[in-house]
Amino acid sequence: MTRRVALAVMALVTLVLLIAVLPLGLSLARQERNSFRDGTVAADRALAAAAEEHLPVRGSTAPLRRFLERSTEPGDCSAVFDAAGRELAVTPCPGATGAQAAARSEQWAALARSVLAHPRTVTRSQDDRLVVAVPVGDESRTVGVSVLSRSSDATDDRIAAMWLRLAAVGVGGLVAGALLAVFLARWVGRPLRAVDAAAHELGEGDLTARAAAGRGPVEVRRLAATFNTMAARMEALIHGHRAVIADVSHQLRTPMAALRLRLDMLSADADEAAGPDFAAAQQEIARLSRLVDGLLAVARAENAVPRPVAVRVDEVVADRLAAWAPVAQDRRVRLTARCHPGLTARLGPGDLEQVLDNLLANALDALDEGGHIALDGLARHGQVILTVTDNGPGMSRSAQETAFHRFSGPETSGTGLGLAIVHRLLTANGGSVRLEDTPGGGLTVVLELPPGDR
Incomplete structure (x- = not known):
């Protein structure tokens, strides 16, 4: 019983956790990623608004490069393209090799040309990083494109930590549910097993068998008390029947023995004409004795446990x-x-x-x-x-x-x-x-x- 109850409760807790915790985790992860994307887009838009003032009309792009280095956060990399899609300034991404930097420049240039053709904000994922391209200028006049690339490692770490916390909560709830189920099953099962053992002993003929009362929930305690009352009444009933059988045996056999003795004495003094009648009476007395013995045997058999x-x-x-x-x-x-x-x-x-x-x-x-x-x-x-x-x-x-x-x-x-x-x-x-x-x-x-x- 304990195993069945524990398994049932664990299955129920697991189902509840799957229904409650899994959607919660997915929702929190989605919120983290949306927040990360929105923050990156907002940062690139602020960068595009500030970069418009530093776009060179003629001359060096060094001021624009210095502005990008000052404006980007550690781990970010960015680039600004002009209205023709040419790269004006760029801050390299940490850890990128020469081949990776060249490939990334080509990808960003293609992304910038796409934004210049259709001015809009574009977000893409590239190598565990989020790349955002924002047009520089207003909707009527696009003078360039600002591209910002930010690593998603910190967001992924936060999501992983969130899942670990939710998993810990789920495992803790499952273990707590299993322990509670085992405790409740034993709390209910032990007194029930005691009642079952007492009923088995009573069925085997031990009329003194009683169930231990005072343990378990109220319903089980009431069941044990009811069983003990029934067992006590059954014991009193059977002992009473046995006493009645003993009394009946004594009360019937004694007068029949006296009657047989009187008939034997009378038959000894009777004349020959009365002899057959006395013999028939003695046979009836013997038959009555056998009948009483048989009835007593049936009564003993019916009352025996x-x-x-x-x-x-x-x-x-x-x-x-x-x-x-x-x-x-x-x-x-x-x-x-x-x-x-x-x-x-x-x-x-x-x-x-x-x-x-x-x-x-x-x-x-x-x-x-x-x-x-x-x-x-x-x-x-x-x-x-x-x-x-x-x-x-x-x-x-x-x-x-x-x-x-x-x-x-x-x-x-x-x-x-x-x-x-x-x-x-x-x-x-x-x-x-x-x-x-x-x-x-x-x-x-x-x-x-x-x-x-x-």
């Missing part, structure tokens, strides 16, 4: 296979397993054992002698796939659609809560479960478990 850990699926499958093998042998049902070694999933502690116990119990209840239950585990497309397959009577399509609901239907032989517990435990851990028909008859339960290496 798992904290996933890495679980060795192959070891759990082998352990449950060994635990249920005696029951399968008594019912003459074949129980087999095939699982890839080292297969690992992330589940709450004990959840996979409870899932397999419910599925194996349901399958054993549905099978007759000679039946077969197979457990297969493998990794596929980043998921751990575990299947429990039997060759029993199976389930109809409508029954499969409601099988994961409590008391799912008349085809359920037990309490109708086993598959509801399985569904709840898997979805709470980020997995899924579905039912499929076994080829040749029977039911296949497909479990998709989150991989242990994510």
